[in-house]
Amino acid sequence: MPRERLYLFDTTLRDGAQTNGVDFTLADKLAIARMLDDLGIDYVEAGYPGANPTDTNFFSERRPLRGKLTAFGMTRRPGRSTSNDPGLAALLDAQADAICFVAKSWDYHVRVALETTEEENLASIRDSVRAAKAKGREVLLDCEHFFDGYKAKPAFALACAKAAYEEGARWVVLCDTNGGTLPHEVEKIVGEVCQAIPGDHVGIHAHNDTEQAVANSFAAVRAGARQIQGTLNGLGERCGNANLVSIIPTLKLKPEFSQKFDIEVSDEKLSSLAHVSHRLDEMLNRAPDRHAPYVGDSAFTTKAGIHASAIMKEPATYEHVAPELVGNRRKLLVSDQAGKSNVLAELDRSGLIAELKSLGISLDKDDPRIARLLEEVKAREAKGYAYENAQTSFEVLARRLLGQVPDYFDVVQYDVNVEQRYNAVGEKVTVAMAVVKVKIGDETFISAAEGKGPVNALDVALRKDITKQFAPYIENLKLTDYRVRILNTGTEAVTRVLVESEDEAGDRLSTIGVSENIIDASVQALMDAIIYTLVKSRAPA
Ligand SMILES: [Zn+2]
Numbered sequence: 001m002p003r004e005r006l007y008l009f010d011t012t013l014r015d016g017a018q019t020n021g022v023d024f025t026l027a028d029k030l031a032i033a034r035m036l037d038d039l040g041i042d043y044v045e046a047g048y049p050g051a052n053p054t055d056t057n058f059f060s061e062r063r064p065l066r067g068k069l070t071a072f073g074m075t076r077r078p079g080r081s082t083s084n085d086p087g088l089a090a091l092l093d094a095q096a097d098a099i100c101f102v103a104k105s106w107d108y109h110v111r112v113a114l115e116t117t118e119e120e121n122l123a124s125i126r127d128s129v130r131a132a133k134a135k136g137r138e139v140l141l142d143c144e145h146f147f148d149g150y151k152a153k154p155a156f157a158l159a160c161a162k163a164a165y166e167e168g169a170r171w172v173v174l175c176d177t178n179g180g181t182l183p184h185e186v187e188k189i190v191g192e193v194c195q196a197i198p199g200d201h202v203g204i205h206a207h208n209d210t211e212q213a214v215a216n217s218f219a220a221v222r223a224g225a226r227q228i229q230g231t232l233n234g235l236g237e238r239c240g241n242a243n244l245v246s247i248i249p250t251l252k253l254k255p256e257f258s259q260k261f262d263i264e265v266s267d268e269k270l271s272s273l274a275h276v277s278h279r280l281d282e283m284l285n286r287a288p289d290r291h292a293p294y295v296g297d298s299a300f301t302t303k304a305g306i307h308a309s310a311i312m313k314e315p316a317t318y319e320h321v322a323p324e325l326v327g328n329r330r331k332l333l334v335s336d337q338a339g340k341s342n343v344l345a346e347l348d349r350s351g352l353i354a355e356l357k358s359l360g361i362s363l364d365k366d367d368p369r370i371a372r373l374l375e376e377v378k379a380r381e382a383k384g385y386a387y388e389n390a391q392t393s394f395e396v397l398a399r400r401l402l403g404q405v406p407d408y409f410d411v412v413q414y415d416v417n418v419e420q421r422y423n424a425v426g427e428k429v430t431v432a433m434a435v436v437k438v439k440i441g442d443e444t445f446i447s448a449a450e451g452k453g454p455v456n457a458l459d460v461a462l463r464k465d466i467t468k469q470f471a472p473y474i475e476n477l478k479l480t481d482y483r484v485r486i487l488n489t490g491t492e493a494v495t496r497v498l499v500e501s502e503d504e505a506g507d508r509l510s511t512i513g514v515s516e517n518i519i520d521a522s523v524q525a526l527m528d529a530i531i532y533t534l535v536k537s538r539a540p541a
Pocket of ligand 1 (some may be wrong): 177207
């Protein structure tokens, strides 16, 4: 039987951005949009142009994606024409492939919140869909509070959905905006809607207020809906949105869905899911949920004992799916085989294995250098290092242990001063100054620099002398992001610093440093970025 196409719509950058404490920069948004696109998401909703400068900026230029970049906004305001509504104009001008409108579909909201008539609400939907179609955009309509609206007045809720569909909207999305609807209700109501609107034009947008957003999404699909909206890691205000990181593997791996539906996410991309999930956490400076289904650190961990020995004989005895399919790993506390294959997988991803092979060095699981690297990684992880989001540092470490890092320079000594004082015009200013002593070959250099903060001052001072020696290789290396987390490793608190840099080619380098001292941790991370760039560009030592 041919499988039906099911579409995934991600709203991490719009609905997810409404989470308390989440504040994406433009660079974050671009990186996450690309990550989602690469994963195989069909629609990436990146924001609400006109609502804030970041989102307006995002949509001010073409951001080419494989999937459809979607802008979110409201239908025209009641009592206005489409040509006389600045909010709608900003949305129509956004550089996007698709526009997702949100409109009321609960009569109570139309009356109380919008203070308008049901007829005017329907006219607003029709006019807005028509205006966006005239602009050449694909159109979606999010029917806000659809399930509550349908329970209160089914004919009106359905009329809102039908108005959009009949006007040519590609998708009508039924939203459980307050997240209070239960799976059996969703299944029944979506089934009824699909009698009036073909299911391959119906989507579901579920919130997690009864912890059933994922279940509600599947209930809608069972009833005929063919688009699921959700967010990475279930990000979203209050209790979050439907978690695509749980939905995607279920669609791919459970026969109930995998035999009936195709999604754009390939098997290969599915195996990067754990990485995608953790990468988002890292960008948000949050610790990943160890118990997250499929991708959590504990999702496939078994304690030693009878379970572990059974798993060694036959993994299927205790695992509902194979962990490597979603990029996770089986963890048994009795063998380091899993650790070894993980280190090999990381080396493979960095391209180092292929590179070494081209030099005539081949590495396999039983190579003693792999065991040594694994031990080193384990020892460092115990201190607070986390290489999953610091690929660049991992590669520097691996190359160093394999003897592939020349002796470029040595930081012999450094000193940083932070001073608060009044400047010439009487303003209170904080200035940082750093002095760094570097040994390059047989020569020793000393440089000083001022900066906006201690790390910036150190970065500038550190590079002054190194740049003199290695200018063409590192002069275009830019620090683009800097994140700090205080970790409690059990015995003491340590600081973990993650630095993102961008090299001349626009590649992002992610490096890490861990120390009891934040400055020391920062220096480690900054040095790894410099060393990596020198190694990659084959700078002579
Ligand atoms: Zn929502």
